[in-house]
Amino acid sequence: MGKLGELRKDLEKGGLRLIREPVWLLKEDKIREWRLREVGILIHVARESVRRRCLKKGLVWRDEKLRVYRCVSKKEVEWCTKCTEFGHSWWKCGSSVKRCSIYVVKGHTG
DSSP: OOHHHHHHHHHHHTTOOBSSOOEESSOHHHHHHTTOSOOOEEOOBSOHHHHHHHHHHOEEETTEEEOOOOOOOOSSOOBOTTTOOBSSOGGGOOOSOOBOTTTOOBTOOO
16 A cells, blocks of 8 residues: 555544545655655545535644645646745746655755
8 A cells, every 4th residue: 555545544533534545746756856855745525514514624644744726726736936835836836935846845946
């Protein structure tokens, strides 16, 4: 069982019912090639109330709080290479914090 299978098992053990398998927002070969430390995962929850609770309180997995964002279904997910957040592109980014899009380190832009 891979990391996504473990994630689903642990989330469902904690009472969160998923309607689909979790998926990486990038292909695993790109994650390894670019040596990314953080990569988004898309999960589909069964109820709207659960989605709202996750957005408000976040998720905890393996004693680590995960950031939760609402994802509107599109063919392609936008990812900002300036601040490394999802939901917008670098030219629409209003953040003053620059992060390296490869190593996801604040201040490092190489």
